[in-house]
Amino acid sequence: MQKLKINQDIRSLSEVRNGMTNFIKQVHDTKRPVIIIQHGKGVAVLLAVNEFEAMQEKIELLSDIQTSLNQLGKGEGISHKDAKEKVLKRVLK
Template sequence: MKPLQVSEDILPIAEFKTRASEVVRQLREHRRPVIITQGGKPAAVLLAPEDFDQLASRARFLTAIDEGLADAEAGRVLSDEELDEALTEQLGKRKA
């Protein structure tokens, strides 16, 4: 996702309504988010589907890291041997 260009990427909702098809086409071409305003205040952000997927993936990754760090701080960890035993129990014996 490219950085926002204030002069082009912030639109009042009325203008978005009249130019919706064009705005979506430009969104896909330029890969920049579009801010939709209502009453002069930001009301929505329009993103290309690929950009949304990337942001959602990053958010899930960061959440997983935070959960892992919290588990480590709380002592909820396994030794290598304990992990091997748990995986063997769940998945069966590995073939060497």
């Protein structure tokens, strides 16, 4: 996802409602989300599907990493040697 450009990517709900097709094209072309505001407050984000899926994958990976770090912190990890052996056994089957 590209970095947000405040003057182009924050739009009122009425603007988006009246020009939805244009904003969908903008999101697709720029790879940037559009932040939708109502009464001066953010209420929604318009985001391309592929960008949303990429975000989901990153969140899942980061969640897995955090789970692993928590397990290691509790002493539930295994040594590099043991992990390598387990992986090689699965790969070589």
